[in-house]
Amino acid sequence: MTAATPFDDLMAEVMSAADRFAHRQHVHLTWLTVRRYGTAAATELISDGIQRTARYAGAPQKYNATVSRAWVELVGHHAEETADTDFDAFAEQHPALLDKRLLTRFYHPATLASPEARTGWAEPDRAPFPWYQQVRR
Template identity: 70%
Template sequence: MSTAPADFDALMAEVMAGAERFGHREHVHLTWLAVRRVGTVAAVGLVGGGIQRTARYANVPQKYHATMSRAWVELVGHHAAERGEEDFGVFVGRHPALLDKRLLTRFYRPATLASPPARNGWVAPDLAPFPWQDASRAG
């Protein structure tokens, strides 16, 4: 599925309609909306591309982080698939860990996230597997 900058802009407008600033909660909300509208795989490109364009436009392209962007989309997508909540408040009420900006440190070493390969492309977790990866090993 192709995603356009207008798709990201529409999601951003929806999230910001009730927000004073774009903080972590709004980032998770935007990601949740994207996952619900286009699925997790397409949301990786939609959210990542939108954040990257926004950072370039704001003249801070170094703020875009490829691994963090994809990891957050995949985490939100994993939890969104569990019950399919229709309300964002209900969703984060059931998954409060997603509101913790430091959540990725459960899966990645700080040095890994700080590395150029992680900033510029996908790097798999090196501290602990994601929940869906761990579940595939249980049994």
Template identity: 65%
Template sequence: MTTDHTDRTEHTDTDRTGHDDRTRTEPPLGRDPVFDELMADVMAYAEHFGHREHIRLTWLAVHRVGMPAAIGLISEGIRHTARYAGAPQKYNATVSRAWVELVAHHAAEEGSRTFPDLVGRNPGLLDKRLLGRFYRSTTLARPEARTGWLEPDLAPFPWTQG
């Protein structure tokens, strides 16, 4: 077993004759097993992990653990995954939390029992540019947004309006 600088651990399996038949990469150490279970559920039906899969993962987390806990679960899981993939700079704490809050709001508002129901009633969630209604791109690019929470600077989220 070897560990490289990106925290990936590879294991070589052998078939019955002792020949190497595949190499698999384990999930990064420190990731929540609930996150891994939800990710496995999402990827069982997907060829790649794109925006729709991010939204489905978030919806599953909100349903499993509730919105407040889903923020931590999704944020930490994505942060670990980005680091594991060798792209820690892609993680943005504000973006992760904002998407969890948006998905949770629409899921609660609509009473969505299934993911297709949620996105059928809220197709805007599938537009990865949706956060642009609430945030300037320069705000989301700030170091403070990458490491912590910044409030929307263009328009408030719908659930914060009185």
């Protein structure tokens, strides 16, 4: 038996109050990971965990590196702006994160479906992320 990873522990924490892993739970998992490990470490932790889970489920093709990283960056950006220690309060303050179509504000669907996006990083091609604009000022 293999030891539980930080991803496994965080997943168990999120799923202790849920009956299925839907988009809200994905955002909750990402928020917990960002709060505990920081955005940079969360990117790797979440990406590795989701990729491992997809392989285990026999669906490795469902993993998309750009989608995983983009969600971590979006959640991380908002988590850094607030001091919320409760996920429900965080979600109420940032309801757009609960819209699983949020990435379509930043990416064309064809870009996210591309081989480059699935295996690496694709820059937003519809609109820049909010923090890109802040950095460039």
